[in-house]
Amino acid sequence: MQSIIKSLPKSAGVYQYFDANGKLLYVGKAKNLKNRVKSYWRFTPQLAPNPTLSLRIQKMLHEVDTLSYIVVENEEDALILENSLIKQLKPKYNILLRDDKTYPYLAIDKDSSFPRIEITRKVQKGKNIDYHGPFPSGGRVLLEAIYEVYPLVQKKSCLKGKKACLFHQINKCHAPCEGKITKKEYQVILEEAKQSIIHTNRLIKLLTQKMSLLATQERFEEATKIRDWIKAITALQQNSTIDLASHEDFDIIAIVASEQRGVVLKLFMRGGKIISSDVDYFKNTENFEIAQAYKQVLLQMYQAQMPNSCKTILTAHPFEEQKQLASIISKRLNSPKEILTPQRGTKKKLIELALTNANELIRQQQQLEPTTPIEEKVATLFGLHTHPFRVETFDNSHMQGEACVGAMVVFDNGKWDKKSYRRYMLDAKDEYAQMQELLSRRIEDFGFMPPPDLWILDGGKALLDLAYRLLDEAGVNLEVIAIAKEKLDAKAYRAKGSAKDTIYTMNGPFSLQTTDLRLLWVQKQRDEAHRYAISYHRLKKRSLATKHALLETKGVGKATIKKLLDYFGTFEAINNASFEELSQLTNTKVATAILSNALINSKNQSN
Structure with a gap:
């Protein structure tokens, strides 16, 4: 291995350490492979781990038997490849943080005559859609509360009809389908609803008034539901006394690890307000590296499809590759990004807020955990x-x-x-x-x-x-x-x-x-x-039985079956169809034969 180390190129790349059994121990990246790998070792009087390194790294190096490497074009490519290999191969001495979520957003299609607010995880390119969020939790509750307070178009199907529905009768919609409200008047209501998404205190105030009214009317079940909404919407925001004079957008990320457990806390600030937060826990090991943890979180978090992203990402701890990561994320999202670790001012207070909450979350978890977990x-x-x-x-x-x-x-x-x-x-x-x-x-x-x-x-x-x-x-x-x-x-x-x-x-x-x-x-x-496999097996078995039964039904030929499948999609849907539907597609004789056979097959399966 010594000869391989001495002959390494000075290019950017990824290196991999293996033990004597060929098991992958560690994956790392380097701007200069030769210099980075050489820094692990002392070459005289014989090859040995560098004694200035941490005990954890020295322990790993004593297990190393072979080395391989992959040359890439630049350090940014090395960062991406390193993260991908750690994620796929799970090396023994790399920590793996699982954080590949897609966050839900509240979306408004501005091209619609009477736009609705909908929850989505998909980003639609080329459409005039206004995204609000992200909302890792509580997004659906926020949406339901908006529709409870503001008389917007409640369902997609409402605009297709030409007659006012029940929602108009209970004062939850102004019936644009009958022209009872103009586009301009509707837009005013929609704008108020959008402001309540950004400034949830407005929404909480309106919900509190509605809850009190329901309680005085002794409609306690409805009042309780709204009370729960208020709690959920309040929990979207971390308690903060920080006042930003400007309406700035930040993603704030803090990673904290105790001896046994770690936490990744994300705060999403939009328009100078913290609109939501997200928490992920991980079990800490001796392999934990704070820089590696931030790299994994950022590369997994910022994918190509991420609307309403901010320009500035604040991390609670500095690490070496911040500029390279910012460049990678900028290219992915096609917009300029910067990763900062502020040392003073209001931004520093935001970091302190995130760290305070992260440490509190770890303290709470430690109190809940048994002394020695079963794992x-x-x-x-x-x-x-x-x-x-x-x-x-x-x-x-x-x-x-x-x-x-x-x-x-x-x-x-x-x-x-x-x-x-x-x-x-x-x-x-x-x-x-x-x-x-x-x-x-x-x-x-x-x-x-x-x-x-x-x-x-x-x-x-x-x-x-x-x-x-x-x-x-x-x-x-x-x-x-x-x-x-x-x-x-x-x-x-x-x-x-x-x-x-x-x-x-x-x-x-x-x-x-x-x-x-x-x-x-x-x-x-x-x-x-076993339960999950058996339930799926039974489902497939019933599906096969339904298929075989239909194929064996007298008077139903292959052409008829193809016609039915083209319309209904599955054999189960054919079996569940009504007599009228089957008759319209075929004739009464075929419809009677199919339903009779389905009834016999159902009885046989139940027996």
């Missing part, structure tokens, strides 16, 4: 290098090679992350090949959805070895365990709290007491994956 106990027992705070569990299901499906469920920081659940239609027919297909497809998605801390497989050692082989081929550093169900009389036994399952790891099998909390923790993941 730490699981990691210690199975010899895992990382505490499994984010876990993906896999299972597959089929019936004699039909309706073959796979499922992945995600457990993140003690909660089910159902938005990250995935279902897969599988081509393979046997369980081993199905798991291979399932895991291979998940590995392909690591660039979009980074690897977790741990994989759990519903199966034995053969599937464990399969998973490690696939991960090694992809160069991904991820730990895996498998849980095999106890079998009695050749049948899997799944009774909760009683199953004597075996857990397979790279350190050998474990057979734990049925009351062991660590076993129950793994079983909980496996059982949720």
Whole structure:
């Protein structure tokens, strides 16, 4: 390796350290590869880690066996490639912050005759749309409150009709469909609503008046709903006594880490007011680097489709690549950006506000956490290098090679992350090949959805070895365990709290007491994956049964089926269609045959 280090080019690039087993340890970027990598080492009397480096880095370097590198055109490209490799390959000594959200915005289509306010996560290019936000939380409540207070067009379909609807009768719309309000008059109301989005205190005042009125009328359920809205809208803003004389826009980002837990806090200031905030927690490890954390957050946060973004990004801590990151983000968003860490004045007070809130959030979390979390106990027992705070569990299901499906469920920081659940239609027919297909497809998605801390497989050692082989081929550093169900009389036994399952790891099998909390923790993941896979399997099985039944219906030919599918889209929709709909498309004889067959098929499935 010494000869490789001495022959490194002086170009910008990314370097990767591997251990003796070929496992990726660390990914870093450099403006000058030769100088950066040489700074890690002392070459006399033999190659050894630089003693001036931190103990964490020295520990990593003692594990290094080989080095590889990728040359890129400039330092900005190196930054992007470094972040991408960390996200996909999950090196042992890089921290991975998962923050690839798309935030919702409130959007107003100004080309509409009577514009509505709608919530969206998509940015439509080339359209005259006014975006407000982002609103990481509370955006939908804010929208509902706006429509409660201001008589805007309540539904998209309202303008299509030519007659005033119920909303006009209850004084929630001025019926532009009947011409009862002019465009100019409507625009005045819309402008007031927009100001309430920006200055939510106005909206809170109006809601409070409405809540009091409802309470005096003894309409307590409606009053309670508005009270909850007021709480949610108030929570959008961080408490701040800072008064900006100008109507400036800032994104303020603070990252704080304690010994065990870290937090990323984002404050969104628009027009001199903090309109919303967002919080992400992460488990701190010895691999934490504040500069690396800011780089990951910024590169993941500012993607090409981000409306209403501000020119200035304030970070609570300075780091070396601020100018390069600002250049990358400017190119992505096609507008100039700057990343600053203010040292004085009002902007410095904004940073202090963010840090104060971030530290308070960590303090609250520490009070809620147990002294030794179950994830730490699981990691210690199975010899895992990382505490499994984010876990993906896999299972597959089929019936004699039909309706073959796979499922992945995600457990993140003690909660089910159902938005990250995935279902897969599988081509393979046997369980081993199905798991291979399932895991291979998940590995392909690591660039979009980074690897977790741990994989759990519903199966034995053969599937464990399969998973490690696939991960090694992809160069991904991820730990895996498998849980095999106890079998009695050749049948899997799944009774909760009683199953004597075996857990397979790279350190050998474990057979734990049925009351062991660590076993129950793994079983909980496996059982949720099984439930999710089975529910999808049953859905696909019903779909296949419906398809087969329709194809076998007498008097219904292929041309008729094609005509019905072109109109309804799916076999299920055909089965659920009314007699009138089917008759109009075909004839009464075919409609009767389809509905009769659907009824018989439904009874057979219920039995």
